[in-house]
Amino acid sequence: MLQMKTWITLVVGSCLLAACSTTRTVPEGDQLYTGAQVEVKGPPSLTTRQQKVLRADLGGLTRPRPNSRFLGIPFKLMIYNIFGNRKDSSFLGRLRNRWGQPPVLVSQVSLDRNVQVLKSHLENKGFFKAQVTGDTVVKGKKGHAEYTATTGEQYKIASVTFPTDTSELAHHIRHDSTNSLLKVGEPFDLDLIRGERLRIDAHLKEDGFYYFSPEYLLVKADSTIGENKVNLFITIKDDIPSVARLSHRINDVYIYGSYSLATAAADTSKAHARNYEGYYIIDRDNVFKPRLFSRTMQFTPGEIYKRSEHNLTLQRLINLNVFKFVKNRFEPAPWVDSPRLNAFYYLTPLPKKSLQAEISGTQKSNGFTGSEITLRWLNRNAFRGAEHLNFSLYVGSEIQSGAKTDTAKVSNSIAEIKGNTYRFGAEAGLSLPKFLVPFIEIPNEGGFAPRTNFRLGYDVLNKRKLYTLNSFRGQFGYTWKQNIRRNNELYPISINYVLPLNETEIYEERKRQFPTLARATERQFILGSTYQFTYNDFVQATQPPKAFFINGLADLSGNIAGLITGANIKTGDTVKLFQSAFAQYVKLEADGRYYHKIGLNNTWASRVILGYGLPYGNSIEIPFIKQFFVGGNNSLRGFRSRSVGPGTYMDTAFRAEFLPDQTGDIKFEVNTELRPRISGPLYGAIFLDAGNVWLKNDDHWTGKPGAKFTSKFMSQLAVDAGVGVRLDIQLFVLRLDVAFPLRKPWEDNPWVMKQIKLLDREWRRPNLIYNFAIGYPF
Secondary structure, three states, X not given: OHHHHHHHHHHHHHHHHHHHOOOOOOOOOOOEEEEXXXXXXXXXXXXXXXXXXXXXXXXXXXXXXXXXXXXXXXXXXXXXXXXXXXXXXXXXHHHHHHHOOOOOEHHHOOHXXXXXXXXXXXXXXXXXXXXXXXXXXXXXXXXXXXEXXXXXXXXXXXXXXXXXXXXXXHHHHHHXXXXXXXXXXXXXXXXXXXHHHHHHHHHHHOOOOOOOOHHHEEEEEEOOOOOOEEEEEEEEOOOOOHHHHOOOEEEEEEEEOOOOOOOHHHHOOOOOOEEEOOEEEEOOOOOOOHHHHHHHOOOOOOOEOOHHHHHHHHHHHHHOOOEEEEEEEEEEEOOOOOOEEEEEEEEEEOOOEEEEEEEEEEEOOOOEEEEEEEEEEEEOOOOOOOOEEEEEEEEEEEEEOOOOOOOOOOOHHHHHHOOOEEEEEEEEEEEEOOOOEOOEOOXXXXXXXXXXXXXXXXXXXXXXXXXXXXXXEEEEEEEEEEEOOEEEEEEEEEEEEEEEEEEOHHHHHHHHHOHHHHHHHOOEEEEEEEEEEEEEHHHOOOOOOEEEEEEEEEEEEOHHHHHHHOOEHHHOEOOEEOOEEEOOEEEEEEEEEEEEEEOOOEEEEEEEEEEEEEEOOOOOOOOHHHOEXXXXXXXXXXXXXXXXXXXXXXXXXXXXXXXXOOOEOEEEEEEEEEEOEEEOOEEEEEEEEEEEEEEOOOHHHHOOOOOEOOOOHHHHOEEEEEEEEEEEOOOOEEEEEEEEEEEOOOOOOOEOHHHOOOOOHHHHHHHOXXXXXXOOOO
């Protein structure tokens, strides 16, 4: 057996050594091509940033590309080298061809062609006097290309002239000239000229010119006027189709509500068309109510064609989530008083009902590992109006995998009762594609249909050997979007009722020892309203250099009930509903994030979270399930989840026996993170986190000294720092962060940087926190 292992080791080692010679399969007399280097020279007017952008652009245009690398290692070339002499038909040959990459050779480089490509790109950017030279540099069995680009002065736009004839088309182009992308004094840029043609076309599409195309425009440039300036002339081609010069109106709209690809010929007949509010609806099986389509369509027969309404209609139909395919076409209609178009919509429904099972797993920074199984049933068209009726069942569990605290080691008996957590529940929901408001009809325009939502849910949480809770929840409200970036959620009625089923003797004993534990099992009755607004730049097709994400939440509870009953817990006037004191509070939360691209591949991300809860009347603290917390893999990564605060409060005896579960009425958190690209989809991270939570009321009521929010809150922040790596493959992100505390506000000397001992195992065990997660922290 030892000889066999030795033989395998020698074989694998020999293969790796052979592969390490990247020039092993390079033919005699040739060299391995390692890439191109581009030097950009220009006059003083060429800024350092312009040079950097041009260098990156020009370097990306050279061909061929060198062998791909990951972390600087050409793995595909190594695979090719290992099996380079295998036949194509053999297993190893097929493996080589599939996963390997042959060496890119210097002989494949065409200097003349690359020089011409680089010069053309510079001319397209307004450097009309640019000169480019190129040469290859060979050292041994490797070589690279070197190019020098001398830009000269960049030409600027002196004037822009739009079509001057008296046609309707020219009039519409001139009418929107103030929004032109081409500005006097700006650099000449062919990409900007292409963008201007697209802008004019988009404007004309809003004025009914359905058959117009950007290709019908010419932009002529006169660079002979001197002083490195150019005059631009936008003209309309003479030979464009006559129909492209005319503005069109919508004539008739035909909607095929049950279109089938298998029976397309029969499904496109107009024989069974039914006119409903000006729309012709063909739905012989009455799968959908006609009102659904009149409410969804953004086109009105007789109005001018607008591409924005065309796109919004398609978007609304898709977002109803009842159609598998949405097709559309226009065709010329007989003239009435102006050119007209007939619109046709072919809608293929999704299966009405579906059943889905989902299995998920979680790993939390407080040492819990869990899994959950969810079964969902969905009816996409419950009442023939694209209403979504759904039911879901779930069951899950969490097992503690040895979370450690920095206060004391946990005894075996206590660790046992901290163990497993089980939960199961059910939810029913109904979603209507409209605003359902009694006696009021609220119109909604845009590409997203509003939704009226009803939800009912029941959950059971069983913490083994501790306690069992059951909760009932119900919601009624609305969701809607003004556009793709702005989302709103308003729930005028939001009810949550939490009731303990049982508590074990050991938990009751611990409650007497640690009164704070009573918060987790107290009855909670929340009767309120919530509103949430989200602004997100990342839902756009391309991410801008500076992007924002903003989320705001307003949560109100018990305000009307408190006003009617005059509840005041501080004077002993506590009011109960269903044998539970109803919660009375105002909760506000704001989450703001800013993302700034540094260079081409690096990002600096920052976040600020502000949370404020005001308990009053019938409540001393806002409900436990509504309170704020910090710590964990998406918060303060140098501290375990819920282990910080409130304020400077620290009950070491409590935290030694129970997992941290510290919450507060007020929250402040700030995070900043630099995300440099390492190689390919691999990114790094260097981050700093700070934050804490506090209680609104003083020690007399809460029993937690140091927990009250005061003007000294900035000196009570917990701070941590760390590094991480992210594997971003677009579909998902795998993340590993390693962090440690810099400041512990509950200690006499909060700054603990001098205590850092990365090589000391006893220091690392409570202080070095590993966070493995899916997705970015923010």
